[in-house]
Amino acid sequence: xxxxxxxxxxxxxxAAYQAFLPFALILWLLPLLAIFLTSIRSAADINSGNxxxxxxxxxxxxxxxxVFTQSAxxxxxxxxxxxxxxxxxxxxALACLAGYALAIYKFRVALxxxxxxxxxxxxxxxxxxxxxxxxxxxxxxxxxxAGQFLFHAAFQTGFCTLFMRNFIKALPFxxxxxxxxxxxxxxxxxxxxxxxxxxxxxxxxxxxxxxxxWNDFFWANVLTQGESAKPITAGVRALNGQFxxxxxxxxxxxxxxxxxxxxxxxxxxxxxxxxxxxxxxx
Amino acid sequence: xADAVVTDTRTPTEPGWFRRNKLAIAPWIFLIPxxxxxxxxxxxxxxxxxxxxxxxxNGLYDAEGNSTATWVGFQNYVKLWDDxxxxxxxxxxxxxxxxxMLAVPLGLFIxxxxxxxxxxxxxxxxxxxxxxxISQVVVGLIFGWFYNxxxxxVGTVWKAIFCEETTNILGNVTFNCSRPAPDILSSPxxxxxxxxxxxxWPQIAYCMILYLTGLNxxxxxxxxxxxxxxxxxxxxxxxxxxxxxKPATFIAVVVTVIGALRSxxxxxxxxxxxxxxxxxxxxxYMYEVAISEYGERYGxxxxxxxxxxxxxxxxxxxxxxxxxxxxxxxx
Numbered sequence: 001x002x003x004x005x006x007x008x009x010x011x012x013x014x015a016a017y018q019a020f021l022p023f024a025l026i027l028w029l030l031p032l033l034a035i036f037l038t039s040i041r042s043a044a045d046i047n048s049g050n051x052x053x054x055x056x057x058x059x060x061x062x063x064x065x066x067v068f069t070q071s072a073x074x075x076x077x078x079x080x081x082x083x084x085x086x087x088x089x090x091x092x093a094l095a096c097l098a099g100y101a102l103a104i105y106k107f108r109v110a111l112x113x114x115x116x117x118x119x120x121x122x123x124x125x126x127x128x129x130x131x132x133x134x135x136x137x138x139x140x141x142x143x144x145x146a147g148q149f150l151f152h153a154a155f156q157t158g159f160c161t162l163f164m165r166n167f168i169k170a171l172p173f174x175x176x177x178x179x180x181x182x183x184x185x186x187x188x189x190x191x192x193x194x195x196x197x198x199x200x201x202x203x204x205x206x207x208x209x210x211x212x213x214w215n216d217f218f219w220a221n222v223l224t225q226g227e228s229a230k231p232i233t234a235g236v237r238a239l240n241g242q243f244x245x246x247x248x249x250x251x252x253x254x255x256x257x258x259x260x261x262x263x264x265x266x267x268x269x270x271x272x273x274x275x276x277x278x279x280x281x282x
Numbered sequence: 283x284a285d286a287v288v289t290d291t292r293t294p295t296e297p298g299w300f301r302r303n304k305l306a307i308a309p310w311i312f313l314i315p316x317x318x319x320x321x322x323x324x325x326x327x328x329x330x331x332x333x334x335x336x337x338x339x340n341g342l343y344d345a346e347g348n349s350t351a352t353w354v355g356f357q358n359y360v361k362l363w364d365d366x367x368x369x370x371x372x373x374x375x376x377x378x379x380x381x382x383m384l385a386v387p388l389g390l391f392i393x394x395x396x397x398x399x400x401x402x403x404x405x406x407x408x409x410x411x412x413x414x415x416i417s418q419v420v421v422g423l424i425f426g427w428f429y430n431x432x433x434x435x436v437g438t439v440w441k442a443i444f445c446e447e448t449t450n451i452l453g454n455v456t457f458n459c460s461r462p463a464p465d466i467l468s469s470p471x472x473x474x475x476x477x478x479x480x481x482x483w484p485q486i487a488y489c490m491i492l493y494l495t496g497l498n499x500x501x502x503x504x505x506x507x508x509x510x511x512x513x514x515x516x517x518x519x520x521x522x523x524x525x526x527x528k529p530a531t532f533i534a535v536v537v538t539v540i541g542a543l544r545s546x547x548x549x550x551x552x553x554x555x556x557x558x559x560x561x562x563x564x565x566x567y568m569y570e571v572a573i574s575e576y577g578e579r580y581g582x583x584x585x586x587x588x589x590x591x592x593x594x595x596x597x598x599x600x601x602x603x604x605x606x607x608x609x610x611x612x613x
């Protein structure tokens with residue numbers, strides 16, 4: 001282990017290390033703490049300029065309910081859910097199929113196709129912006145929930161396929177081989193042999209894609225106009241304009257926007273990190 | 283194997299074409315849904331954008347539904363060459379690329395700091411990762427306030443150091459500052475660096491988690507052996523640990539490069555490219571020219587996007603080449 005385990009350095013060093021940890025953490029999360037404190041402050045504090053000091057009174061419930069009663073935040077949140085959930089389902093399902101094909105079958109274009117998905121995952125969004133926006137307008141998908149989740153699902157399929165393909169590739173190939181010798185149909189091998197084995201990968205992908213898409217801001221701006229289809233990220237920006245100088249409300253709304261991915265992360269932490277680091281450590 | 287032979291003898295007629303070519307057809311059946319979807323939304327639009335960058339178009343269609351685009355050849359690129367905003371954006375993109383790289387060593391540093399097994403360490407590790415989980419929109423807003431010279435943390439700390447507080451008879455507090463607090467986001471020289479610093483926060487967290495996983499897999503026996511040879515501290519880190527972290531470093535560099543070039547959210551939230559276009563980057567400038575109140579310039583925007591795509595392609599090709607080497611070795 002590197003660095004040398006702190007236990008081996010004597011009790012004084014260990015105590016110092018443990019005392020320093022919370023301090024370092026507070027410093028690291030200072031911006032977040034500040035915004036949290038702002039979100040529970042009263043309007044009086046904001047008006048008197050006490051934005052970063054200790055709140056004179058706690059208005060946590062008032063502020064957070066105000067966000068919902070005075071703005072379309074609830075609608076934005078719900079839109080985000082409606083965009084994110086189908087995206088996760090479509091992209092993961094397609095990637096399971098495609099990843100299986102690219103990992104198990106030996107055919108000439110398998111690697112080029114795999115690289116196509118990988119490359120597509122790295123390109124800048126801007127190169128897609130005008131055609132995708134135009135296509136959405138033409139097909140009536142502009143400013144709709146479906147227009148957004150269809151795009152996200154297609155785009156995330158690149159990353160998901162990269163991920164599933166590598167995961168399936170790492171499975172013992174003998175399993176598939178022996179199923180084939182037994183005469184099991186290809187789709188049955190996929191459904192009954194491979195799919196149960198890739199469940200952890202599916203969980204990892206689902207939380208990752210959920211977070212990525214929930215946090216999307218660019219496409220929310222490109223593909224929507226009004227409030228009816230805007231997700232919460234774009235909504236927070238709109239609120240920033242609506243609640244000018246009401247920092248306590250904007251910060252409350254921002255924190256609300258952050259809650260679903262954060263909850264998701266803490267519930268599925270192991271999967272989340274496994275997902276991010278797959279391929280980093282072979 | 284014996285089974286297969288038996289089946290063959292039991293079917294005297296030629297097995298169907300589909301059966302014979304099962305292993306050649308099956309992958310395509312699994313691939314087609316994803317391929318079609320990916321082609322429609324990703325592959326084809328790339329080429330459409332490249333093509334569109336040779337046109338001038340405001341996004342409108344005539345009564346028959348034909349696009350009103352007019353062919354201008356490479357004129358958009360010639361205009362780019364003379365466009366100071368384009369060069370500012372490009373320069374800022376380079377600043378992002380270079381400074382964003384700090385996330386890699388800083389991530390390693392925090393990972394080394396946290397790579398201990400004391401009680402509650404899991405909690406600390408996940409809390410340090412926290413900034414990556416929340417949206418860049420929220421990060422941008424947070425740092426926007428953070429930098430505010432009047433009431434942000436920067437302003438508050440500045441007052442504590444450089445200002446003298448005086449209260450007059452009416453009870454009004456005034457500050458006498460030897461130097462005024464810096465308004466980072468309104469200053470053309472500093473705003474970009476302010477945004478990059480904000481962007482580094484989640485990116486460091488990302489690199490940190492990659493390195494923490496990497497450190498888990500560092501061979502303990504090699505470290506022990508190096509310790510017996512008297513290696514420690516920096517030498518140990520540089521000659522024994524870092525080489526073993528190579529895969530983690532590679533991924534960290536990849537995601538950092540992509541993150542730097544893709545930066546859009548923070549700029550859109552914190553400055554919208556201002557003041558005077560000084561914080562623009564290609565990704566934001568493209569958005570600005572293509573969808574803005576000054577009229578939609580799809581062709582020109584596409585040419586900006588093409589330049590960004592070209593830069594990205596340079597890196598993507600390198601990553602793919604590295605992956606290809608791995609694939610060859612892996613078989």
